[in-house]
Amino acid sequence: MIGSSLWARSILAAIGIAGLLFLTAPLAIVIPMSFSSESVLTFPPSDLSLRWYEAFFGDTRWMDAMRTSAVLALISSIVALGLGGLAAYGLRRSSIGGRGWAEGNFLAPLFAPTIIIAVALYIGLAKVGLLGSFIGLVLAHAILNAPLCVMVLGVAIEEFDLRIEQVAWSLGASWFLTLRKVVLPVLAPSLLTSWIFAFMGSFDEVIVTSFIGGTYQTVPKMMFNQLKIEVDPTITVIATLLTTFTVLALAAVAAIRARLSKFKPFAVAQ
Amino acid sequence: MLADSQSDTLNESYANISRSSAHEMAPPPHKNEGELATSRSCGSGFITSGFGFLIPLLVLIVVAFDAPIGYMLSLAFWDNTKGFTFQSYESLLEAPIYLRVLANTLGISVIVTFANVAIGYPLAHWMRSLSGRAKIIVIALVVLPFWVSVLVRTYAWIVILGNDGLVNRTLQWLGLTHTPVQFLYNAIGVTIGMTAVLLPLLVLPLYAAMVRIDDRLLRAAASLGAPPRMIFWKIYFPLTMPTLAACALLVFMFCLGFYITPAILGGGRVSMIANVLDMLINQFPNWAQASAISTILLVVMLLIFAAYRRVDQKVSAK
Numbered sequence: 001m002i003g004s005s006l007w008a009r010s011i012l013a014a015i016g017i018a019g020l021l022f023l024t025a026p027l028a029i030v031i032p033m034s035f036s037s038e039s040v041l042t043f044p045p046s047d048l049s050l051r052w053y054e055a056f057f058g059d060t061r062w063m064d065a066m067r068t069s070a071v072l073a074l075i076s077s078i079v080a081l082g083l084g085g086l087a088a089y090g091l092r093r094s095s096i097g098g099r100g101w102a103e104g105n106f107l108a109p110l111f112a113p114t115i116i117i118a119v120a121l122y123i124g125l126a127k128v129g130l131l132g133s134f135i136g137l138v139l140a141h142a143i144l145n146a147p148l149c150v151m152v153l154g155v156a157i158e159e160f161d162l163r164i165e166q167v168a169w170s171l172g173a174s175w176f177l178t179l180r181k182v183v184l185p186v187l188a189p190s191l192l193t194s195w196i197f198a199f200m201g202s203f204d205e206v207i208v209t210s211f212i213g214g215t216y217q218t219v220p221k222m223m224f225n226q227l228k229i230e231v232d233p234t235i236t237v238i239a240t241l242l243t244t245f246t247v248l249a250l251a252a253v254a255a256i257r258a259r260l261s262k263f264k265p266f267a268v269a270q
Numbered sequence: 271m272l273a274d275s276q277s278d279t280l281n282e283s284y285a286n287i288s289r290s291s292a293h294e295m296a297p298p299p300h301k302n303e304g305e306l307a308t309s310r311s312c313g314s315g316f317i318t319s320g321f322g323f324l325i326p327l328l329v330l331i332v333v334a335f336d337a338p339i340g341y342m343l344s345l346a347f348w349d350n351t352k353g354f355t356f357q358s359y360e361s362l363l364e365a366p367i368y369l370r371v372l373a374n375t376l377g378i379s380v381i382v383t384f385a386n387v388a389i390g391y392p393l394a395h396w397m398r399s400l401s402g403r404a405k406i407i408v409i410a411l412v413v414l415p416f417w418v419s420v421l422v423r424t425y426a427w428i429v430i431l432g433n434d435g436l437v438n439r440t441l442q443w444l445g446l447t448h449t450p451v452q453f454l455y456n457a458i459g460v461t462i463g464m465t466a467v468l469l470p471l472l473v474l475p476l477y478a479a480m481v482r483i484d485d486r487l488l489r490a491a492a493s494l495g496a497p498p499r500m501i502f503w504k505i506y507f508p509l510t511m512p513t514l515a516a517c518a519l520l521v522f523m524f525c526l527g528f529y530i531t532p533a534i535l536g537g538g539r540v541s542m543i544a545n546v547l548d549m550l551i552n553q554f555p556n557w558a559q560a561s562a563i564s565t566i567l568l569v570v571m572l573l574i575f576a577a578y579r580r581v582d583q584k585v586s587a588k
Contacts, residue, residue, distance in 0.1 A: 023411065109331075123551075124342065246417050247416075
């Protein structure tokens with residue numbers, strides 16, 4: 001703050017650091033705990049071991065859940081990316097009436113309380129006999145993550161110069177060719193980022209999966225169920241893995257964006 | 271380098287999330303509307319109009335999102351024996367448990383929202399005053415928890431707040447208490463956990479708004495002799511107020527539907543609306559009652575969201 005006293009600035013810094021600790025301490029604590037050798041949760045751990053990692057990777061239930069989560073996230077994120085990407089493109093390139101409503105509807109799953117989506121899907125899927133089915137899970141996850149794709153790609157498409165497409169058309173390229181040879185390569189970094197977000201979103205989803213998953217166990221669902229019953233140190237391992245996974249995914253997104261900002265092949269001089 | 275671009279990107283993508291809500295209903299601005307018209311004449315009708323691209327997602331959303339929600343909402347008004355009825359709503363008003371849960375949810379949500387503002391505002395303000403590497407690191411540290419699974423973040427609080435946890439051991443070491451303070455499995459734990467989970471949601475947009483404030487404005491006030499306190503309260507704070515209000519509304523809205531943190535840190539003893547919905551669906555199937563509660567929750571959220579959009583639009587209009 002301009003001209004504020006050293007005293008005022010120190011107080012602000014103290015509160016700021018306390019707030020930052022409040023946010024990050026939980027994450028900072030979980031990681032060392034996962035290497036503890038004790039069977040009760042204490043921090044800091046007195047002795048280090050890989051005991052809980054062995055327990056985790058040796059447990060077929062966790063490994064099955066890991067596989068289910070990965071397959072579900074992979075399929076649903078591809079569906080979300082495909083449909084979301086097309087929709088984002090359509091939204092930016094059409095001027096038909098009701099487009100605003102369509103976009104509002106696409107983004108609604110992001111803002112509607114997840115618990116209500118979960119209840120609605122439970123009742124709806126039960127009605128059509130898809131409750132506890134893998135298809136139901138894929139549909140649900142695709143709907144939950146498509147909004148992010150619509151949003152991230154929408155921004156990218158808006159920045160994308162329409163005249164490039166027009167040049168392609170005017171040179172006789174078909175719509176499909178334009179899409180494949182011009183639009184997709186330019187949007188590739190954004191497509192990759194939104195796919196990562198959709199994958200992460202699906203991999204982390206708990207509430208809807210718990211409601212409609214039936215016998216399908218995903219990693220977060222199993223973790224949630226365990227946490228409601230007892231605190232098992234194996235959970236620290238999965239928490240550490242999930243955190244690491246998030247950091248890596250975010251780093252990947254950052255790396256893609258960093259390359260993107262340096263490399264703008266189609267930047268047309270105004 | 272990595273941290274730099276990462277924080278920028280994430281901030282950006284986060285800002286997109288909050289910003290997009292502002293123009294989500296309004297058609298996006300088209301800079302080259304005229305050229306678009308020419309381009310459309312190149313292709314043929316339907317698909318070129320772009321609408322064709324919307325259809326796949328539209329079908330999915332209508333079938334697997336709108337229809338279930340509509341069906342759920344209608345259930346509350348329908349009884350197989352009696353037909354159309356308001357009974358589900360009447361029994362909500364009559365049963366004291368539902369009113370107690372509602373009061374509980376509102377109470378915790380208000381406290382969490384205030385705690386978020388109390389911690390988040392100084393934190394964002396402090397972030398603005400940083401520079402160089404420190405700034406990048408702090409932004410990254412605020413963004414990271416936002417993306418880490420809520421389960422992980424909630425779980426960590428069990429470790430911190432437990433009877434033998436960090437906080438209790440510190441309190442005992444300081445001699446402030448001799449028996450462990452019960453932080454978990456009650457409203458205190460739920461409040462702490464929810465505040466921590468929702469904090470980035472408030473801090474990031476608030477920080478973005480604070481960064482947009484022109485330093486020259488503050489310097490001008492200082493050069494005219496305004497003391498720092500006056501600059502803060504007369505210029506800085508009013509400029510951040512609309513964003514603060516919008517973020518607080520958003521946090522409050524998310525609180526109302528919060529499920530995971532109360533379920534874990536409340537240990538089944540703290541009932542919020544979402545946890546009651548879980549019970550009504552999974553334990554004693556009472557779909558009509560669950561639908562009635564969902565309808566009310568959805569309407570309340572839509573109202574809050576409408577208020578949020580109003581405030582947010584004012585912010586982005588500036």
